[in-house]
Amino acid sequence: MTAGQSTAGGGGAPEGRAAEGGAAEGSAGIAELIQARVRDIADYPQPGVMFKDITPLLADGAALAAVVGALSSGHDGVDKVAGIEARGFILAASVAIQLGAGFVPVRKQGKLPGPTYAQSYDLEYGSATIEVHQDAFAPGERVLIVDDVLATGGTGAATVELVRKAGAEVAGIAVIMELSFLGGQARLPGVPIRSLLVV
Ligand code: AMP
Numbered sequence: 001m002t003a004g005q006s007t008a009g010g011g012g013a014p015e016g017r018a019a020e021g022g023a024a025e026g027s028a029g030i031a032e033l034i035q036a037r038v039r040d041i042a043d044y045p046q047p048g049v050m051f052k053d054i055t056p057l058l059a060d061g062a063a064l065a066a067v068v069g070a071l072s073s074g075h076d077g078v079d080k081v082a083g084i085e086a087r088g089f090i091l092a093a094s095v096a097i098q099l100g101a102g103f104v105p106v107r108k109q110g111k112l113p114g115p116t117y118a119q120s121y122d123l124e125y126g127s128a129t130i131e132v133h134q135d136a137f138a139p140g141e142r143v144l145i146v147d148d149v150l151a152t153g154g155t156g157a158a159t160v161e162l163v164r165k166a167g168a169e170v171a172g173i174a175v176i177m178e179l180s181f182l183g184g185q186a187r188l189p190g191v192p193i194r195s196l197l198v199v
Contacts, residue, residue, distance in 0.1 A: 027196075029066075030066060030067065030070050030196050030197075031196065031197045033057075033063050033066055033067070034057065034067065034176055034177060034196055034197045035197065037054075037056045037057035037060055037063045038052050038053065038054055038056070038057055038176070038177060038197075039052075039053040039055075039056050040052065040053070041053050052148070052149050052177055052179075054087060054148050054176060057176070058090065064094075067091070067176060067196065068091065068094040068095055068098055069098065070196050071091060071095050071146060071174040071175075071176070071194070071196065072095045072098040072099050072174075075095075075099055075144050075171065075172070075174070076099065077142055077171070078099055078101050078142050078143065078144045078171050079101055079102065079137075079138075079141040079142050079143065079168075080096070080101055080102045080103070080104050080136070080137055080141055080142075080143045080144075080168070081093075081095050081096040081099065081101050081102070081103055081104070081143070081144045081145075081146055082103075082104045082105075082106050082132070082136075082143050082144070082145045082146070082159060082163060083103060083104070083105055083106065083146050083147070084106045084130070084145070084146070084147040084155055084156075084159055085105065085106060085107045085108055085111070085130070087147070087148040088106070088146055088147035088148060089105060091146050091147070091148060091176070092145075092146035092147075095144065095146050095174070099144075101144075104132060104133075104136045104137065104143070105132075106130050106131070106132050106145075106159050106162060107130065107131055107132075108128070108129070108130060108131075109128075109129040109130065109131055110131075111131070112131050112132070112133055114133050114134070114135070115133070115134045115135075116131035116132060116133055116134060117131065117132055117134055117162050117165045117166055118130070118131045118162075119131075119158040119159075119161045119162050119165070120158070121154040121155065121157065121158040122154060123154065124152075128154075128155075128158075130155070130158055130159065130162065131162070132162045132163070132166060134166065136166060137163065137166045137167060137168035138167075138168070139167040139168070140167070140168065140169060141168040141169065142168070142169050142171040143163045143168045143169065143170055143171055144171045144172055144173075144174060145159050145160065145163070145170065145172070145173045145174070146173075146174050146175070147173070147175050148175060148176050148177065149175060149176065149177050149178075149179065150173070150175045150177070150178040150179065150184045150185075150193065150195060151179045151182045151184055152182045152183065152184055152187070153182075153183070153184030153185065153186065153187035153188050154187060156173050156184065156187070156188055156191075157187040157188055159173075160173075160188065160191055170191055171192070172191065172192035172193065172194060173188065173191055173192070173193050173194070174193075174194040175193070175194070175195050175196070176195075176196050176197065177195065177196065177197045177198075177199065178193070178195035178197070178198045178199070179199060180198050180199065181199075
């Protein structure tokens, strides 16, 4: 396990603390940056949800560069970076460029034009399905999964299944923010998780 990564069962950081390691400026610096630039929107998209809005962070060039650097750090052996629709696309494509890797979109059902693998997962009410192109990965490729927020872990776990269905290997998951009170790590056993900020 490298600095800045944890695995399921490894315990999260205390409230508002950064996961260790990561960005060149240090984990405390990146955590403060994220806290300052990610905006809480209450009751969006439905009552009771505190939405973590990353658009102020994306609009700050220095903050965006620092976050992309921290998500990429230590992942030099990665062949592909998979981004989860839609905010994950922005971050994953940036990380892919930084790593010299390819980018793969993981999309909601019915959006990809070619033959796909699909994976369904439970939401609080109902279920959702995500897809990836069947030829998105070569067998044995190492894949880093990137998204903005890890909440219940359902989306991340479904993405791990898709990568494995396609014959590739999951190198890890990297997110800006992990909502540890929702227990997402428990749905991702054995998957290295880098969360730049754990709340
Ligand atoms: P989950 O499957 O519960 O881990 O949810 C993760 C996915 O839903 C990610 O793609 C996030 O972008 C989104 N998401 C879940 N909860 C939030 C939240 N509180 N604020 C922003 N995005 C969220």
